[in-house]
Amino acid sequence: MIVNLTDKSEESLQAQLVRQIRTLILYGDLEAGRQLPSIRQLAGEQRVSVVTVQRAYEALEGLGLIHVRRGKGYFVSELSHEDRMTFSRTQLLARLVPIFRQARAEGLEASGLQEAVRIALEVSGRD
Amino acid sequence: MIVNLTDKSEESLQAQLVRQIRTLILYGDLEAGRQLPSIRQLAGEQRVSVVTVQRAYEALEGLGLIHVRRGKGYFVSELSHEDRMTFSRTQLLARLVPIFRQARAEGLEASGLQEAVRIALEVSGRD
């Protein structure tokens, strides 16, 4: 499983793990039912503490994206394509709303907001 | 100057100060050239450590929104309406792009993104 961790980011290692694995699952690179690397294995590979990986896995479990089978390991949960899209859209919405509120509070008009959104959509679509 | 701080938020006091003062300036409630409350005064009013205010002011200075005059205090920098809009839009853009990238990485199509944006714009407009 491919993840890239850096301690130069202001995002914690745990958070980086959660975000990246979340992406792998939602995008479909980790299909439902597949076993995740064991806590110890991933910790070893990524040179992080077991506790860090464990907490990341617990967080993903809390999101309903993975589940644990005692003595077996962690597995990707069953999510329909629709489930995944709904999940992504909900999370996206939760992040956008406060940002738009802030921008509005600073005096940006709807037209300015839309312009910024248009550019951001375009920029994010490249590369 | 009206700010509302709470130590129940997960946003740090410093971050709350920066965000709220930034909003006051960009929205125009604090016009250019006006003096900000002294560090000690604001700290006293808000029951907050001097260091917290100090660092918040430094952050705003780094953003180019305020400047210090030795021995006088902090003042709101000159920004044309256009400057303010540009500033807001730039900051907005910087926050939106990584979010959209993440959503795209999770498989959300342009149509799904736009749908979420449409809803978020509407929701954020109510207040």
Next chain:
Amino acid sequence: MIVNLTDKSEESLQAQLVRQIRTLILYGDLEAGRQLPSIRQLAGEQRVSVVTVQRAYEALEGLGLIHVRRGKGYFVSELSHEDRMTFSRTQLLARLVPIFRQARAEGLEASGLQEAVRIALEVSGRD
């Protein structure tokens, strides 16, 4: 013999085996003197390790519900109907007391306790 195991429960496989076989015996589905499936057979049927079944049988033996005959296998022990009821009631009592103690320590009055018990009895009786 009918048991249902799942590795999605937080109850260990061993504990699930003990609880379910215990129920079969106490309810009378497994009459006294009857031979239990061999360790290997049950392990095979249930896709579970031999060790898991072994330990479950040992636990049931410790409870006095089954006994082993060297070279023959495990058998359901002789228990009169009254014995079974006494056993169930004793086990029930042992589980209820600490729970009630805890609730009392949290300030629940006798009336509140009884109300909760009344509801729990009703809810557990449906299905």
Next chain:
Amino acid sequence: MIVNLTDKSEESLQAQLVRQIRTLILYGDLEAGRQLPSIRQLAGEQRVSVVTVQRAYEALEGLGLIHVRRGKGYFVSELSHEDRMTFSRTQLLARLVPIFRQARAEGLEASGLQEAVRIALEVSGRD
């Protein structure tokens, strides 16, 4: 703050902390708004790891019984007497139902259940 930990119990240290502090709060020994001992202090006093205390505090926060103020510490949340009773009753109910179901599955009649409950209530009320 008085807690008693033992590593002889099969209950984890974390769980013991959660249960005991929960009791102190619900019973009213720790009144609303009061600051809990700092993670480090409690860890030192009780000779447990900081992480153990931290996870216990996080669990209590998840239950809504305490909350954290950054850089200040953990504090007991505001709960009306009624809130506390509701909380206790709900938790109690959640523990009783599966126990009663199990007893019923083993053939205990309503009368037997009630008899056991009666005795348990009495026993738990002594000392």
Next chain:
DNA sequence: GTGGTCTAGACCACA
């Protein structure tokens, strides 16, 4: 001072 995060070991129950 506070909590938040992290490390590198360790022991346990369970499979």
Next chain:
DNA sequence: GTGGTCTAGACCACC
């Protein structure tokens, strides 16, 4: 082998 729990250190941002 797996996860669950624990320890005893450590560094950081924040107050």
